[in-house]
Amino acid sequence: MSPPAFQRAERVGRDLRYRLSFLFPADFVLLIFITCGSGDGAIALAYQGSEVQPDMLVLGRYSVGVGDRFAHQARAQLRAFLLAAGQGVEVVPVWNKSNREHITIGSEPASVRAAAEAAVRELGWSRSWHVDADHIRLETVDRFVPHSDFFTIDVADFIGRAPAEADLAAFIKRHGELAGRIQIPGIDQTIELSRAEVECMAGKYLFAVQEAGRIYRQLEKAKGAGRFITEISMDETDHPQTPPELLVILAAIADAGIPVQTIAPKFTGRFNKGVDYVGDARQFETEFNADLAVIAYAISQYKLPANLKLSVHSGSDKFSIYPAIRRSLTRTGAGLHIKTAGTTWLEEVIGLAEAGGNGLTLAKEIYTEALGHLDELCAPYAAVIDIRPKKLPTRETVQGWTSKQYVNALRHDPACPEFNPHLRQLLHVGYKIAAKMGDRYLKLLEECEPTIARNVTGNLYDRHIKPLFVDRPSQ
Ligand SMILES: [Zn+2]
Secondary structure, eight states: OOOOEEEEEEEETTEEEEEEEEEOSSSOEEEEEEEESSSSOSEEEEEESSSOOTTOOOOOSEEEEEOOTTSOOHHHHHHHHHHHHHTTOOOEEEEEEEHHHHHHHTOOHHHHHHHHHHHHHHHTOOSOOEEEEEEEOTTTSGGGTTTOSEEEEEOGGGTTOOOOHHHHHHHHHHTGGGSEEEOOTTOSSOEEEOHHHHHHHHHHHHHHHHHHHHHHHHHHHHHOTTSSEEEEEOOSSSSOOOHHHHHHHHHHHHHTTOOEEEEEOOOSSBOOTTSOOBSOHHHHHHHHHHHHHHHHHHHHHHTOOTTOEEEETTOTTOGGGHHHHHHHHHHHOOOEEEEOHHHHHHHHHHHHHHHOHHHHHHHHHHHHHHHHTHHHHHGGGGGGOOOOGGGSOOHHHHHTOOHHHHHHHHSOOTTSTTOOHHHHHHHHHTHHHHHHHTHHHHHHHHHTHHHHHHHHHHIIIIIIIIIIIISOOOO
């Protein structure tokens, strides 16, 4: 590699942007933009093929998706990112909300940006942040367009649909390199796929990627190329994608011309809402490392954006796999996006219960109502929860609880004997109950603000950001 050549530096408003370009022996150029000061990111990496697209909106290396169902916790959440910054670790906040959440709550996409903007202003956050239109589809994307700069294109429902025969044949012809032995740096075993296997994988995923392409192009038309971050998600499906499948998917994404920056596959094991990972943590680590290696390989092989990284959906509270993730990120230098939406809503309930008085009374009422609507609340989330109704406390039991008993049952402390993952999952999907309470709920959020905010910040920083991005990796 030739030494980096300092290309030019220019002031864009308050930003001093250094553009360095490294010339590789091949015909591509790696651009590293180091943006100082305020604005759109401290360190941004963008890779393009022979064409240079210098002003692409780029997601930083570490980012955390946060959900704020009732638009009251953005400040408390942002404080967790400030704590990380205080430790010298840049983690980018991304406020995400799906169409499903907006419909359940009765909120509008504009409210997510407004709440985030207010928090950014009040706390003087000068680094980058984004608003993610989570799990959008062709028919739901439009109303998010003016308010989001990050789009999670969800094509899980299109997996398994047959692509046009000619498209499949063209893919197989173009990607002769996928059949045979592929040695991927970072994976011990050689990947070996027959032509028939490649055809089978492409048959399963090509149509879904083409659908992502249709949504991407609609966005590109509406917002302009490079003005938004693209994620593709395939996590809400029954079968995990293997690392070789991920490689085929990435080849198809490159063909479709989608500048994907994050990809959310379905991993092995269960990623239930609000509780720990269920599965073999060692197997997860092997798969996670293989996925990282496949991504690094696909970036150079198919000229995908250099900052392309994994996105872990339902990633909050997966404490048992965080050490493995931390080790992998440290070893490889890879980035990560992790979505933690519902964990903040549960901290609101914890904060209400901890405040006692009216807060505790309301927290009990939320549980009682959730218990009464168990089936209805669980149905949309059936694939991502495991609740054993027999393990749920009765409404009478909960009515008799003190603040401490309620908090201990709900707070995600696996070492606490009173912790009840069934109650936690039920309340996780029970936000509809609070939405129905309307102003009564919002008023108490404001009354109990100090206790709630402390729990929201502490949960996000101590239990999520710190073990994933700040702590020294364990061996
Ligand atoms: Zn998801």
